[in-house]
Amino acid sequence: MEQAIQTEIYKIQKPEQWASDIDDAQLIDYIKESEFSQKQADEGRDYCYFLDKIYYTTDNENSEYACLAYTLNEPSNLERASVVDVVLEENETYVIHRISVLRDGVLVDKIADTKIKILDSENQSGGGVLSSNKKINLTIKDLRLYDILIMEDSRIKIFTERDFLRKEFSKYVWVGPDSYWAYGKYKFTFKNDREKTIAYKKTFFRDQDGNVLEPEINYLKKGEQFVIEENNYINFVDSNREVSPFIDFATEGNxxxxxxxxxxxxxxxxxxxxxxxxxxxxxxxxxxxxxxxxxxxxxxxxxxxxxxxxxxxxxxxxxxxxxxxxxxxxxxxxxxxxxxxxxxxxxxxxxxxxxxxxxxxxxxxxxxxxxxxxxxxxxxxxxxxxxxxxxxxxxxxxxxxxxxxxxxxxxxxxxxxxxxxxxxxKPPHLFSYYAVDEKSALFVENNIGKLKLTTIYKGNRANNMRKYFKNTNKREIIDSWNNFFFYTLNYNNDRNGTDLRNIFKDAVIEIVSDDKKSNEFKIEYKSTIENPYFTDAKNNRFLMYFDRNIVKNTARDFIHKDITFWHNFDNERYEISLFTDQKIDVTEKFTIQESTIKNPYFDFVSRKKISKNGGIISVDYKPLVNLEIPEKDFEDFRTAHHEVADSNFGIGVDIIEDGFLNKLKFNFKKHFN
Structure with a gap:
């Protein structure tokens, strides 16, 4: 076995007295096939025969022990098992007790086939972040499909003088295991060997019907332990909609x-x-x-x-x-x-x-x-x-x-x-300013559109936009705005696949002003558009401007049983102008539609001024933020956002084409639609 020089970072030895003591005969006895294991194999899943985890805490150390055996029936799992990274804190030691495989019923020691490297952990090395963490890299040679891999190891963290908080207090959060794995036997033990009592709180555990049980608090005095033990176990938590059950262990106190x-x-x-x-x-x-x-x-x-x-x-x-x-x-x-x-x-x-x-x-x-x-x-x-x-x-x-x-x-x-x-x-918050204050205008004459957008960003938006303009290539910035208008003007539905630079001619974007005291960052975009109308399959022409940034899809699409929706939107104000040298339908619903939405968590008002050649919509959005939307209020909150999305986030105008037949078609549509 190849070893690095810094052997103090890791050791190869038997487990400590507080950990489990499992001999080879017991290991082989634990690895037995059953109807449950066979079912997992039939479903094409890898299987963990047993997992034994122990967390041990004293006034001088925090340590963890694990022993597990799992199948390598899937090539992807075989690859992951062949190379293992273990990141250690400062003054933490990784102890290898056993690396073996059960192959054709024979237990094979793989420590001799394991190459161990000690590396500096680079997970958090950028942007002024320093880490004295070390990474142990284990490369296990000659693992084969259908092997059963057995890993037994510990991590031992001995406190130094500057670890005074961790000497004085303990905290550990147990979280339900990965729902991919099926476990023949799952066991977790928390051992308290501290002088002070440790409380533990069980949260998001569920009954047989999936309903969340009330949290349960108990206590461990010195020398006492808490054990979870399950047989033929799968964690059935739906991680996309549910919080996995967890237990918070912490030194008792208020x-x-x-x-x-x-x-x-x-x-x-x-x-x-x-x-x-x-x-x-x-x-x-x-x-x-x-x-x-x-x-x-x-x-x-x-x-x-x-x-x-x-x-x-x-x-x-x-x-x-x-x-x-x-x-x-x-x-x-x-x-x-x-x-x-x-x-x-x-x-x-x-x-x-x-x-x-x-x-x-x-x-x-x-x-x-x-x-x-x-x-x-x-x-x-x-x-x-x-x-x-x-x-x-x-x-x-x-x-x-x-x-x-x-x-x-x-x-x-x-x-x-x-x-x-x-x-x-921290209390809920109403902003005194608009984080986005934007005016956009599209004027069309002789089938040529002149597009201009002026935006004032403030607060977080100003800080972020200032950094974006500082760190991003100018051409990339213009392309980003062109892409925004490609969808906002609905060109994605009649000229998809066209190079955006051929649609938005001579596009430019400039920083107009940057006030570091009021923290206002103002930009201006301009471009020329040939054939600026959206044309549908029946050759009807429209000018359309629907800014999807106004629609909060995270609120509309949010689905979670346990986590409440965190409300963190900005104050926004928009003025959108569309004008043409053609006559428009001044009675069209989506041209004249306005809205007033007053939800307890946001106000949304859209108002329009329509003339024979175009219109202006003003949108004013003011949310109450920095709060969780209570479950009882969320569906009304979602419905209010659906109303915003119901064509209240922009304006569209229908062109009345010249000619007797076109006007006849318009009158027919007006009277019978």
């Missing part, structure tokens, strides 16, 4: 206790930090700004853009915040360091702020989890200014604007690092 634990750690950092001592040059720049709003903008953008974001996943929950003097001197730090520095600057300016713990990835599940500081994976800053609360992510780059114009962060749950606080809920 949010007030945890806020009281973490607050002094941060307060100790603040009391030692004097901006006047470690950042006199920064103070000079701040003092030179007389306007308080602009001081605040400068402070935020200084920390965001001049302090490099270095994120080490191992350390997020593992060590105390870096002192702001060090962050300022080195011009780098993780989210905790950057947030603490920003708060120290705001304290100097006399602006009220606090450190906030969040986890955007698992925000939905926060209401189901047990209280735990280890639930959070990110730190941001809450700023109270002029009667409003704002949340600022100090790790974000290239954001601009006075605080009321900056990007909005969508999330619900957070823990403010202040004594005696419960988990907080």
């Amino acid at each position: 949010w007030k206790e945890f806020s009281n634990y973490i607050s002094p750690i941060y307060e100790d950092i603040f009391t030692k930090s004097s901006l006047t001592e470690f950042a006199p040059k920064l103070i000079e720049k701040l003092d030179a700004i007389s306007d308080k709003d602009e001081q605040l903008q400068f402070a935020i953008e200084y920390v965001q853009n001049h302090i490099n974001y270095i994120y080490n996943a191992d350390e997020m929950n593992g060590h105390k915040p870096q002192e702001p003097a060090v962050t300022y001197e080195n011009k780098q730090g993780d989210c905790k360091a950057k947030s603490v520095l920003l708060k120290v600057v705001l304290d100097y300016l006399g602006i009220d702020s606090s450190i906030v713990l969040v986890n955007f990835n698992t925000d939905f599940y926060m209401k189901y989890y047990l209280p735990s500081l280890l639930t959070f994976n990110h730190v941001i800053v809450k700023i109270n200014y002029k009667g409003e609360s704002y949340f600022i992510d100090a790790t974000t780059r290239d954001e601009f604007g006075l605080i009321e114009n900056r990007g909005f962060i969508y999330f619900m749950h957070y823990l403010e690092v202040t004594p005696n606080l419960e988990l907080q809920i």
